[in-house]
Amino acid sequence: MIRVGICATFAFALAMPVHGQIADRIYKGGEVVTVNDAQPFAKAVAIKDGKILAVGTNEEVAKFQGTKTETVDLAGRALLPGFVDGHGHCFGTGVQAASANLLAPPDHTITDIPGLVAELKKYAQSETAQKYGIILGFGYDDAQLKEQRHPNRHELDEVSKDVPVYIIHQSSHLGAGNTKAMEIAGITAETKNPVGGVIRREKDGKTPDGVLEETIHYASLMKVMPKMGQAEFDGLAKAGMKLYAANGYTTAQEGRSLAPVDQCWMRLAEKKEMLIDVISYPDISANENPFGLDSKWYSKSGINGYRIAGVKISLDGSPQGKTAFLSQPYFVPPHGSPASFRGYASMLDEDANRKIALCYQKGWQFIGHCNGDAAADIMLGAVKDAREKYGPGKGRRDVMIHCQTVREDQLDVMQEYGIIPSMFGMHCFYWGDWHRDSVLGATRAERISPARSALRRGMIFSQHHDAPVAMPSAIRILSSVVTRRTRSGDILGAEQCIPVDAALKSITLWAAYQHYEEANRGSIEVGKLADFVVLDKNPHSVPIEELADLKVLQTIKEGKAIYTAP
DSSP, rough: OOOTTTGGGHHHHSSSTTTOOSEEEEEEEEEEOOOOOTSSSEEEEEEEEEEEEEEHHHHHHHHTTTOOOOOOTTTTEEEEEEEEEESOHHHHHHHHHHHHEEEOOOTTTSSSSHHHHHHHHHHHHHHHHHHHHEEEEEEEETSSSSSSSSSOHHHHHOOOOOEEEEEEETTSSSSEEHHHHHHTTTTHHHHHHHHEEEEEOOOOOOEEEEEHHHHHHHHHHHHHHHOOHHHHHHHHHHHHHHHHHHEEEEEEHHHHHHHHOOOOOHHHHHHHTTSSSEEEEEBBOOSSSSSTTTTTSSSSSTTTTTEEEEEEOOOOOOTTTTOOOOOSSSSOOOOOOOTTOOOHHHHSSSHHHHHHHHHHHHHHEEEEOOOOOHHHHHHHHHHHHHHHHHHHHHOOOOOEEEOTTOOOOHHHHHHHHHHOOEEEETTHHHHHHHIIIIIOOOEEEEESOOOOOOOTTOOOOEETTTTSSSSOHHHHHHHHHHOBOTTTSSOGGGGOOHHHHHHHHHHHHHHHHTTOOTSSSOOTTTSOOOEEESSSSTTTSSOEEEGGGEEEEEEOOOEEEEEEEO
16 A cells, blocks of 8 residues: 555654765755645755755755855745656647637636637647648637637638648547648548547537547647658747756656657657656557667656656546546437437457556556546456456556546555556636536546545555646646636535645656656655755645745756746
């Protein structure tokens, strides 16, 4: 059983200074939030050669100051460990940065379909759209549009009839294309729905309306996207890392990678051009022999900031897109679906069983995408079968990604099996009202992302943003999981709120533990990497309703500032 205090045993020893060494740099003059239970707060930190040399009072740390030691005055600001990504898609965040911004407030301005079309028309004149011959948009959300529906191909034809227009839903699990995009993707009235995917149709029940779900969305996007060379791939990856760094992250996840993306990360690592550390999980949903797992990059220690840690398996879709696989029907079913509609799995049960058994056989860590509790049942059943066949596996740290509707009985099984929940608590802010009013209804919505239930069990868990589904904002995560405030100001399930201390651990130390990295990062302790974030205020010192207003002022990777706020 995984316990909350698992790293505290070694904390006192790690906090002891290393005598006889001279620091390269000392940070003082502010509040140091260590996320170390044995020494929660400090006044100063010394670093040497990119690692933490000493943590303590000003007097204790001053012992490591020499004539060449640089002193950094925090000027009353707060120094925390750099944020660790519990789950996200760093490369995809770069794609988002290169696309038309279709996000709703507070992240952008899109509130209706005419506004969306206008934004796409403006993007169509951009150098990127002209160069690649595609009008690509990211982040529209039918839950936030006035029309409460997806744009169709006819509306996207208003942007262009000659160039493919394709827009990606904020969940990343659905998309919509114009008539030209449907043509390039090869989707016609005769095209059948694939396993784990749906082509939405017009009133005749045959003609595609442009909206695609899950597997057919991913396949079509690959066909519509322009061919890119190494320079373009590298540029997107670097854009993703920059956005992560601007939000205080020193460690990112590539949470569902394909070969071209991993090849890109390998190339950047070989050239020593990684801004932050990236941990990758190649997708085995379609390929059980994923690229990279037979290479030097598959290891528990990174090479120049990159490594492959395990594999990803996706078992359902998104609740806000109403494609997650639930045990009970959706509160308001999607248009054209029966009242009994519960979503659907991304693959057959026997396929999930085989893939998870393979992970046990090969010793691969896996992260399993499960938004709906019916999908979680599939994953837990497959783990049970794999454990019976191959044994529990020493030191396994498998992860259930999202856990949106995970039940109490399922948390019991996860605790027994040592499966780490990585929760998407930001849903409380971004889609809490939508879940309450349309997806789950008030009673079930109160329990989405049940972090307090995991905390009561003493379980380690992480919290994530799933960027580019949401912006890679650790501050928004912190605010959402502590307050559970929705966009409208409602509190969605006050009994699942967690305290600031646990929330910080879920985006630092516990996220590091999830990646087998707790000895290297996630807290400010002697011997760990000098990965820090500087905030304008101490999260423990502000009213919880003001957590969302905290500002990332600087991000520091192994002692080097990689982002400084304007």
